[in-house]
Amino acid sequence: SENRITRLFGCRYPLVQGGMAWVADASLAAAVSNGGGLGLIAAANMPPDLLEIQLQKVRTLTDRPFGVNIMLMSPTVDQVIDLVAKYRVPIVTTGAGSPGKVIEILKPLGTIIVPVIASVAQAKRVEKQGADAVVAEGMEAGGHIGELTTMVLIPQIADSVEIPVIAAGGIADGRGVAAAFALGAEGVQVGTRFICCEESTVHRAYKEAVINARDRSNVVTGRFTGHPVRCLKNKLTAKFEELEKGGASVEEYERLGAGKLRAAVVDGDVEWGSVMAGQSAALVNAILPAADIIKELFSGAEHVVDSLPGKIFR
Numbered sequence: 044s045e046n047r048i049t050r051l052f053g054c055r056y057p058l059v060q061g062g063m064a065w066v067a068d069a070s071l072a073a074a075v076s077n078g079g080g081l082g083l084i085a086a087a088n089m090p091p092d093l094l095e096i097q098l099q100k101v102r103t104l105t106d107r108p109f110g111v112n113i114m115l116m117s118p119t120v121d122q123v124i125d126l127v128a129k130y131r132v133p134i135v136t137t138g139a140g141s142p143g144k145v146i147e148i149l150k151p152l153g154t155i156i157v158p159v160i161a162s163v164a165q166a167k168r169v170e171k172q173g174a175d176a177v178v179a180e181g182m183e184a185g186g187h188i189g190e191l192t193t194m195v196l197i198p199q200i201a202d203s204v205e206i207p208v209i210a211a212g213g214i215a216d217g218r219g220v221a222a223a224f225a226l227g228a229e230g231v232q233v234g235t236r237f238i239c240c241e242e243s244t245v246h247r248a249y250k251e252a253v254i255n256a257r258d259r260s261n262v263v264t265g266r267f268t269g270h271p272v273r274c275l276k277n278k279l280t281a282k283f284e285e286l287e288k289g290g291a292s293v294e295e296y297e298r299l300g301a302g303k304l305r306a307a308v309v310d311g312d313v314e315w316g317s318v319m320a321g322q323s324a325a326l327v328n329a330i331l332p333a334a335d336i337i338k339e340l341f342s343g344a345e346h347v348v349d350s351l352p353g354k355i356f357r
């Protein structure tokens with residue numbers, strides 16, 4: 044069966060993998076696309092020549108659709124847009140900022156643009172600017188987050204725009220997928236769950252930290268900087284909280300954070316690195332192939348919906 048999202052992306056399942064900085068590379072994106080979802084390569088702050096290598100590599104690993112996630116706070120955003128145009132990347136998501144410029148340049152090329160938003164105002168603005176769909180991301184998500192939970196954000200976004208809504212934030216099993224559709228979404232974005240997939244090139248220690256995470260193993264730091272970020276608790280987050288309490292400057296705070304996500308993902312420094320992960324980490328307990336994760340998410344959702352009516356609505 045299909046819906047507006049499977050038709051928009053040209054893939055079997057209405058699922059997009061989170062465009063997680065340093066984590067979402069060609070290997071992960073291809074595995075998700077080959078598994079029937081939409082894989083994303085994270086441009087993040089990647090030097091353009093590194094991104095170009097990922098764009099060439101993904102074409103050798105899958106002939107299915109894939110996308111690039113453009114992080115709008117990155118200083119390399121202009122070169123990323125040029126590369127996306129040069130390689131005719133079919134789909135682009137954007138995060139951490141206002142996608143006006145991306146829409147203006149890439150929409151005329153026929154690129155499908157799906158901004159990640161975290162509020163009703165942002166959703167309305169990007170719809171007016173020409174977005175094809177939105178990813179509405181609840182604050183359960185990992186990394187840079189907004190303020191509203193998925194449970195209350197999705198219905199409000201679905202009521203506010205005509206374009207299809209993809210729910211993100213806290214979705215890691217069939218129950219979350221079923222809930223997202225009950226709330227008005229026509230697709231899901233899944234990030235943390237795919238950190239722990241076989242084809243993810245993330246350091247083993249990072250994957251283990253996610254698997255060992257429990258309900259209260261994560262924390263949001265940096266609200267005072269205007270960029271709240273959710274990570275797993277460790278020595279770095281304790282230091283962030285100390286700086287925040289001690290009235291440190293935003294510059295001092297951001298100096299401490301520089302390069303720490305790479306330290307965790309690439310070097311496996313889960314003590315002093317930034318182990319970005321969502322609250323759903325507590326629901327992730329196995330490293331599986333991306334294709335199996337996707338199948339389980341949707342067969343699980345099917346099962347939940349089938350067994351619902353008897354329990355609740357009669």
Ligand SMILES: O=C(O)COc1ccc(-c2c[nH]c(CNC(=O)Nc3ncc(Sc4ccccn4)s3)n2)cc1
Pocket residue numbers: 064114116137138139140141159160161165180185186187188189270272319
């Ligand atoms: O001003 C406007 O209208 C747009 O404002 C926005 C504000 C927030 C968002 C938003 C919320 N969530 C997302 C998508 N998720 C993300 O972008 N998650 C991220 N994780 C790590 C990242 S790297 C980074 C970047 C800044 C500070 C610290 N780390 S980006 N975008 C989108 C737009």
